[in-house]
Structures are given as structure tokens and as C-alpha cells.
Amino acid sequence: xxxxxxxxxxxxxxxxxxxxxxxxxxxxxxxxxxxxxxxxxxxxxxxxxxxxxxxxxxxxxxxxxxxxxxxxxxxxxxxxxxxxxxxxxxxxxxxxxxxxxxxxxxxxxxxxxxxxxxxxxxxxxxxxxxxxxxxxxxxxxxxxxxxxxxxxxxxxxxxxxxxxxxxxxxxxxxxxxxxxxxxxxxxxxxxxxxxxxxxxxxxxxxxxxxxxxxxxxxxxxxxxxxxxxxxxxxxxxxxxxxxxxxxxxxxxxxxxxxxx
Numbered sequence: 001x002x003x004x005x006x007x008x009x010x011x012x013x014x015x016x017x018x019x020x021x022x023x024x025x026x027x028x029x030x031x032x033x034x035x036x037x038x039x040x041x042x043x044x045x046x047x048x049x050x051x052x053x054x055x056x057x058x059x060x061x062x063x064x065x066x067x068x069x070x071x072x073x074x075x076x077x078x079x080x081x082x083x084x085x086x087x088x089x090x091x092x093x094x095x096x097x098x099x100x101x102x103x104x105x106x107x108x109x110x111x112x113x114x115x116x117x118x119x120x121x122x123x124x125x126x127x128x129x130x131x132x133x134x135x136x137x138x139x140x141x142x143x144x145x146x147x148x149x150x151x152x153x154x155x156x157x158x159x160x161x162x163x164x165x166x167x168x169x170x171x172x173x174x175x176x177x178x179x180x181x182x183x184x185x186x187x188x189x190x191x192x193x194x195x196x197x198x199x200x201x202x203x204x205x206x207x208x209x210x211x212x213x214x215x216x217x218x219x220x221x222x223x224x225x226x227x228x229x230x231x232x233x234x235x236x237x238x239x240x241x242x243x244x245x246x247x248x249x250x251x252x253x254x255x256x257x258x259x260x
Contacts, residue, residue, distance in 0.1 A: 013211060017060050021218075024053040028222045032230040044104070051115060054122045058215060062125060065208045075121055077202055082120035085194045086112045095190035098175035105171055113171075119162070124195065126219065127154035128204050129212025130251040136258045144203075152196035154216065154247050159191050160240030161223045164233055181236050213251050220244040 013021065027050035035043040063071045087110055089096040105113030131150035138146045164181040166172060178184030224241030227233040 014060075014064070017057065017064075017211075020053060020057045020060065021214075024050060024057055025218060025222070027053060028218075028226070031226065048115065051118055051122065054215070055118055058122050058125050058212075061208055061211045061215070065206060074125075074202055074204065078121045078124055078198060079117045081198045081201065082117040082124075082194070083109070083112060085190075085198075086116050089190060093175075095186075095193050097178075097184045097186040097190065099172050099187075100175070101172045102170055104169070120198075123158050123216075123219070124151070124155055124198065125204070125207075126212045126216035127151050127158070127195065128199065128207055129209045130154040130216050130247050131199075132207050133209050133213060133251040133255040133258070134247075137254050148196050148199050150247070151199040152192045154244075155195035156188050156191040157240060157243035157247055158219065158223075159188060160243050161227060161236055162240075163187065164236040164240075165223075165227060165231060168231070168233065180239075181233070209255055213248070213255060216244070216251070217248050220248050 027046060031043055031046060031050075034046045059071060059075065062074070066074070085095065088094060090100055090111060093099075101108065101111055101113055101116075105115050107114055128147075128151050131147050131154055134150055135143050135147040160180075163183050167174070167182055174182065174184060174187075176184060178187070180188070220241065224237050224244070226237075227240070228237035
């Protein structure tokens, strides 16, 4: 079962991790500026670069605790399983309901943009950090089931923000738009199922909870502000921001309680 690593607090980030974390934050903040000054295509390039930067941040955080072999193994497993889920979903409608990707995101493998499984890789470990911080306060017999459920909730809470934004940007389209700002509710059940299943298969252990929580927290704050202020999506910002924010606050509170 994952356990707390109390020696790895946010202030203990290495200089390269701190530099990359800062670069990632600056890139996220720059999206509206790049869009206004250089245009849509330049902004899309900034989004891809930001995604890769966040990926490196997450990988370095895991690598410092897990080492090369385990980090690569977990990373590849997330990429493969999430790609399978997306390929199944976009071609059959299960488990996310019927949707299809447009040609905006490139390159693609069997009509699945490579950025999509990368998105799972950059956000599932931070979701694990949130989940483990909370689950560590649960009785040991229930810790792993609670951890799986909370991981799925934390990942799905992020999708409450990212999905409406990506649909607005034309990254993918739903065959039958739903009532959550155009997104069908079955999509979120699919996210819960997929995130929970991948987590159960990997069974991550010895998680660097605090830095993963930090990544989740930054994502929550910047995405909520971006949707509400710059991208004209106050509804998803409120709903997704409340969901991610609630888990974030509970995660930090539980972490510091456990650290006492």
C-alpha cells in the first residue's frame, strides 16, 4: 500500500524540478497572451510545449523516489492503457460515450492524438498524490479501495475543467452533446472507470505525496482561473474548480494531519 514520504515536502524540490515547475507555470499563464499577440496556432504550440514540460516535472518527481525502472514501467503502463481506453472509446462509444477527435491535435495513432495519453500520464500521478494523502487517514483494511476511488474522483474532477475547454477549442466532438456544458454525463462515468482501473492495475506505492499534491494544486488554480477569466467558461470553472479544489484542500489538510 502506498505510504507517506514525509521527507519529501514541496520545499525539498531539486533545482531542476523547481526550474521546470516554474517554466510550466509561466507557460500556462502565457496562453492568453500568446493567443492575443501571436494567434491561435502559436497558442496551440505553447499548449503542447506546456504539456511536455509538465510531463517532465511529473516524471522527475516520480523518478527521484522510484528510480528509472519503476518510473518508466509505470509511465508506459499509463500510456498504453489510456491509449487503449481512448481508442475503444472513440471507436465504440464505450466507456466515454460516442465522440471523435478532430485533426487539430497531431500526430495521431489510429485517430487518437498522442497528447491524449500524455494528458493521462501528467495528471494521474498527481491524482494519486491527492488520493493517498486522504486515504492515509483511513483504516488499513479500507485504504486501497478508498485510494482507488479517490484517485478516480481526482482525475475525473480535472476532466470537469479540461473537457469543456477542449470541446470549445474544437479538439474533439461528441456525437450527442450532453447537459454538462455540451459533455454527456456518461463521459465522466467512463473517466471514473478508466482511472480507477488503471490505478488498480498499477497499484502505485511509496508515492512522493507533497510534490504531486503541489502539481495538482497548481493545475486546479491556473485552469480554474483560465476558464473563468480568459476562455469564457465560467460554468465549467465553477463546477470543476469546486470539485478539484475540494479534493485539493482535503488532500493538504490530510497530509499535514498525517505529518504531525
